[in-house]
Amino acid sequence: xxxxxxxxxxxxxxxxxxxxxxxxxxxxxxxxxxxxxxxxxxxxxxxxxxxxxxxxxxxxxxxxxxxxxxxxxxxxxxxxxxxxxxxxxxxxxxxxxxxxxxxxxxxxxxxxxxxxxxxxxxxxxxxxxxxxxxxxxxxxxxxxxxxxxxxxxxxxxxxxxxxxxxxxxxxxxxxxxxxxxxxxxx
Amino acid sequence: xxxxxxxxxxxxxxxxxxxxxxxxxxxxxxxxxxxxxxxxxxxxxxxxxxxxxxxxxxxxxxxxxxxxxxxxxxxxxxxxxxxxxxxxxxxxxxxxxxxxxxxxxxxxxxxxxxxxxxxxxxxxxxxxx
Numbered sequence: 525x526x527x528x529x530x531x532x533x534x535x536x537x538x539x540x541x542x543x544x545x546x547x548x549x550x551x552x553x554x555x556x557x558x559x560x561x562x563x564x565x566x567x568x569x570x571x572x573x574x575x576x577x578x579x580x581x582x583x584x585x586x587x588x589x590x591x592x593x594x595x596x597x598x599x600x601x602x603x604x605x606x607x608x609x610x611x612x613x614x615x616x617x618x619x620x621x622x623x624x625x626x627x628x629x630x631x632x633x634x635x636x637x638x639x640x641x642x643x644x645x646x647x648x649x650x651x652x653x654x655x656x657x658x659x660x661x662x663x664x665x666x667x668x669x670x671x672x673x674x675x676x677x678x679x680x681x682x683x684x685x686x687x688x689x690x691x692x693x694x695x696x697x698x699x700x701x702x703x704x705x706x707x708x709x710x
Numbered sequence: 711x712x713x714x715x716x717x718x719x720x721x722x723x724x725x726x727x728x729x730x731x732x733x734x735x736x737x738x739x740x741x742x743x744x745x746x747x748x749x750x751x752x753x754x755x756x757x758x759x760x761x762x763x764x765x766x767x768x769x770x771x772x773x774x775x776x777x778x779x780x781x782x783x784x785x786x787x788x789x790x791x792x793x794x795x796x797x798x799x800x801x802x803x804x805x806x807x808x809x810x811x812x813x814x815x816x817x818x819x820x821x822x823x824x825x826x827x828x829x830x831x832x833x834x835x836x837x838x839x
Contacts (some may be wrong), residue, residue: 552744556722575811577777583814584742584779661822664787679782685815 530577540613541626542619549598549611555587571625578685578710579625585678586629587704590614594631595701599627624687624709632701638694641704647680656684683706715756722812724775726753728753733769741786742779750785761796769804773820774837776810783819790830792822797829804831819833 530617537545543565546558563582594612601608614631631659633641650658683690692704695703719725724739735757743749760769771793776787790805797803805827807820817834824832 560721575812577813578815581777583778588779590779655807657818658824661826664784677783681780681783687768 527631536618537617540617540619541621544550544618545615546617547615549613550587550590550594550616551611552591555584555591558616559587566625575598575625577710578687579627580619581685582627582682582708583616585617585682586627586708589617589678589706590631595634595635609649620692623634626707627707628705628707629666630703630705632697633694633704634700635702638702640675640705642692642694645679645690645692645706648683650694651683656680660684678708679706686710715753717753717802723749728756729761733764733767734772734802735769735770736774737789738772738774740777741775741782743782744775746781746785746819750788754788757792761792761801764796764801766800766802767813768804768808769796769806771803772806772808774808775816776813777816778819787826790827794827794830797827797831800832803829806835808823808835808837811839 544558544562546554548554559580563576563580566579571579590612592612594614596613597610598613599608599610612631614629616627616629619626619628648656648659660677663677663680679690690708690710693705695705697703713729713731715726715730717723717726719739721744722740723743724737726743727736727738729735743804773786775786795804805824807824809816809820820834824834
């Protein structure tokens, strides 16, 4: 075999300052394990408590967004009496840019969902901390949005923990899907 | 009557220590369970049973969380609503929110929850180091 392909992948990641990368089917166990490694690495880096908690908080919300909402999934239709086995695909990276930690997540979304998601992201991105606080309180009381398995609060939590406005992008993949990227700096 | 309700902490779920005999209830640690509803369901049931019998009695609830994710925040809000409702019905309820002095996000979150309490007494405190 030739190890160069894998080494090149690693080199590409390192050039971008990425210290953790996970691409694949996400589970809550992956979240726990990688999350623990992030805490240890930031402790070794001597990051302050607030930075460590914020990087971790953003990572958890990014992972749970993929676990719950990624449009790319593997599922096994099962017997009526056993739960549906379903795992979703995405990519998450944690890196450093200058003095900041950067958490990026990417996953497929259906084209039909892009405009609604983009609208929500723009609204949250352009809010100051006070407006974000007010919206969060309002949303916490509101019933979960249709098609939402959580309280729809994840993106707001990411924006609140980030030290500058969140960034995002939608790249066309094919007729059905776009690749959604969300970037937050801490 | 059950006098105690306890769930030990895990890496992703807080320790639940409800000492009903002492009217002292506590939630300590981190909260980002795989399934928020599943984790908090028995906690709410135990709390509901206790609060229903509290009447004009008094109780203290300590929340000492280092970290909670956005879906846990919803559960904490529901918990606060239950405590506030008991206070509205005549109980004397005090809620203590402890935050890590190095993480002002958790302090702000405490303030936000505190603002919504109309009847229970709310205290915001720094965690002991």
